[in-house]
Amino acid sequence: xxxxxxxxxxxxxxxxxxxxxxxxxxxxxxxxxxxxxxxxxxxxxxxxxxxxxxxxxxxxxxxxxxxxxxxxxxxxxxxxxxxxxxxxxxxxxxxxxxxxxxxxxxxxxxxx
Amino acid sequence: xxxxxxxxxxxxxxxxxxxxxxxxxxxxxxxxxxxxxxxxxxxxxxxxxxxxxxxxxxxxxxxxxxxxxxxxxxxxxxxxxxxxxxxxxxxxxxxxxxxxxxxxxxxxxxxxx
Numbered sequence: 001x002x003x004x005x006x007x008x009x010x011x012x013x014x015x016x017x018x019x020x021x022x023x024x025x026x027x028x029x030x031x032x033x034x035x036x037x038x039x040x041x042x043x044x045x046x047x048x049x050x051x052x053x054x055x056x057x058x059x060x061x062x063x064x065x066x067x068x069x070x071x072x073x074x075x076x077x078x079x080x081x082x083x084x085x086x087x088x089x090x091x092x093x094x095x096x097x098x099x100x101x102x103x104x105x106x107x108x109x110x111x112x
Numbered sequence: 113x114x115x116x117x118x119x120x121x122x123x124x125x126x127x128x129x130x131x132x133x134x135x136x137x138x139x140x141x142x143x144x145x146x147x148x149x150x151x152x153x154x155x156x157x158x159x160x161x162x163x164x165x166x167x168x169x170x171x172x173x174x175x176x177x178x179x180x181x182x183x184x185x186x187x188x189x190x191x192x193x194x195x196x197x198x199x200x201x202x203x204x205x206x207x208x209x210x211x212x213x214x215x216x217x218x219x220x221x222x223x224x225x
Contacts, residue, residue, distance in 0.1 A: 033213075042215045097211060105156045
C-alpha cells in the first residue's frame with residue numbers, strides 16, 4: 001500500500017441514509033485533510049486534523065462529521081445529506097505546515 | 113485575504129505545442145508557499161512542485177518548467193512539447209504558516225493528437 005487510499009471510490013446514497021468515507025495514509029504524515037470538489041468550483045477545504053486534533057472546520061454543515069482516530073486514518077461520516085452535497089470528496093495528508101499535501105483518488109458521491 | 117486566480121478556464125492545443133498556464137496570487141504575508149497540482153480524469157491530485165516565497169529561482173523538470181515572479185505575484189507553469197497524456201486539470205495553490213491550502217479554480221488542458 002502506498003500513498004493515500006480512499007474508500008469507496010463511488011457512493012450513491014439517498015438523503016436519509018447514513019454512510020462513511022474512509023481515508024488511510026501510509027506516508028507517516030501528521031496532518032490529514034478533507035476537501036470537497038464540486039463542478040465548476042475551486043476545491044474547498046472542509047476539515048484539518050493535526051496529530052489527531054481538529055485544527056480547522058471551515059464552516060461545514062453538521063451533516064458532515066469527521067473522525068480521526070489516529071494520524072493514519074480519517075473518516076467522514078455522512079447523514080441526511082442534500083443533493084448539493086454531490087461532489088468529489090478528496091482526502092489528503094502532509095508532513096507539516098508549508099509541506100506538499102498528497103491526495104487520494106477521491107470518493108465520488110451522488111445524493112439521490 | 114489570500115487568493116489564487118487562474119484566469120484560463122480551458123486550453124486546447126495540438127500535440128507538440130507548448131502551453132503556458134497562468135497563476136496570479138494575492139497575499140500580504142512575506143512567507144508563503146506556492147504549489148502546482150495535476151488532476152487527471154481519475155480524480156487524484158498529483159503534486160508537481162512547491163516553491164517558498166524566498167526562492168525565486170525558476171525550475172525545469174523534464175518538459176515542465178515554472179516561472180516564479182514576486183514582482184508580478186505570478187507563478188506560471190509551462191508544458192513544452194505537449195503530449196496527449198498531459199490532458200488534465202491543473203491547479204495552482206497557496207499556503208502560509210498554517211495548514212490551509214487555497215486553490216485556484218483550475219485550468220483544464222486538452223491536448224489533441
